[in-house]
Ligand SMILES: Nc1nc2c(ncn2[C@@H]2O[C@H](COP(=O)(O)OP(=O)(O)OP(=O)(O)O)[C@@H](O)[C@H]2O)c(=O)[nH]1
C-alpha cells in the first residue's frame with residue numbers, strides 16, 4: 300500500500316465537484332455557477348481524521364502527530380463526447396489515471412438557479428454519461444496497446460494472461476458494462492494499465508440538506524448504482540460548516556440528522572471500499588498513523604514504515620489502543636499483561652498500537 304491514498308473526482312460540469320473538493324481539502328478552488336468552471340485540475344492533500352492520534356500524543360507528551368494522508372484531485376467536468384474531444388474533460392482524465400479510487404459526484408439537489416448541462420436533469424442518465432466517457436477513454440487506451448501486446452504474447456506466456464484479461468475487459472466495454480462492477484472477475488494482471496473503468500468507484504450524491512435524513516430519497520438513488528458503494532452529502536450544507544467552530548458545526552449537522560461531516564464519511568467509505576485500515580505507532584518523538592491493507596501481517600505492516608523493517612522483522616509488540624489508553628502508559632499496560640509479542644504470521648487489527656523489533 301502506498302503511503303498516500305490518491306482519489307480522483309469526476310462528474311458532469313456544475314454538479315458540485317469543486318465545492319466538494321474545497322470542503323474535503325479546506326481549499327479555495329474556484330467553484331462557480333457555470334459549466335467548466337474548472338479547467339486546470341485542483342489537487343490537495345488532507346489528513347485522515349483520527350481522534351486517537353491526539354489522545355496518544357497527550358499520553359506520550361509529544362506535539363508531533365503524523366496522520367495518514369489522502370490526496371484529492373478535482374478535474375474539469377465531463378460531458379457526452381468528452382472522449383472524442385467535446386468539452387474539456389477528456390484531456391484531463393490523464394490527471395486521475397494514477398489514482399486508486401474514483402469518486403463520482405452526481406447532482407441530486409434541486410436548485411433552479413444552478414444550471415444543469417442537460418435540460419433534462421436525470422441522475423440515472425447523468426451517471427451513464429460519465430461512465431460511458433470513462434469506458435470510451437479506456438477503449439482508446441486499450442486499442443492503442445493491444446496489437447503490440449498480442450505480438451509479445453506469442454513468445455511470452457505472462458503477456459498472454461495480460462492479453463486475455465484485456466480482451467475480457469474490452470468485451471465488457473463493448474457491451475457498455477463497467478468492469479469495476481463485476482467483483483467476481485479477475486483483472487489483477489492488468490492493474491498497471493490504470494484503466495479508469497476498472498478502478499473502484501464511490502458515488503457521492505450531492506443532495507439537498509433537507510433530504511439528508513430522507514431514506515426514501517436515498518433508496519431511490521442507491522438503486523441506480525446497486526453494485527457500488529454510495530454516500531450522501533449536501534455540499535451546500537458542508538460549505539456552510541466551514542466557517543463555523545467545531546461545536547456549532549456539529550450542532551448544525553445534527554439538526555439535519557447527521558453525526559459525521561463529509562470528509563469523515565467519504566474517507567471511511569474509501570478505506571472500506573479499498574480494503575484499507577490503519578495501525579498506530581506512538582512514542583515521545585511522534586505519534587503516527589500508517590495505512591495498510593486489511594489482512595496484512597505484522598511484517599507487511601512493518602514494511603510500510605521501511606522495507607528493511609519487513610526484511611529484518613523479528614517481532615511486533617502490540618497493545619490495543621483502548622487498553623493502552625485505559626492503562627495510561629505503556630508501562631502500566633505491560634504490567635496489566637495487555638502488551639503482546641506477536642510473530643511473523645500475526646494479522647494486524649485496526650486498533651493496534653505497535654512497536655516493531657527488527658534486525659538490519
Ligand atoms: N443548491 C446547491 N448548489 C450547489 C451545491 N453544490 C454546489 N452548488 C453550486 O453549484 C455551482 C457549481 O459548483 P462547482 O463546485 O463549481 O461545480 P463543478 O462540478 O466543479 O463544476 P465544473 O468545474 O464546471 O465541472 C456553484 O454555484 C455551487 O455553489 C449544493 O449542494 N446545492
Ligand SMILES: [Mg+2]
Nearest residue numbers: 316317336337
Ligand atoms: Mg469544478
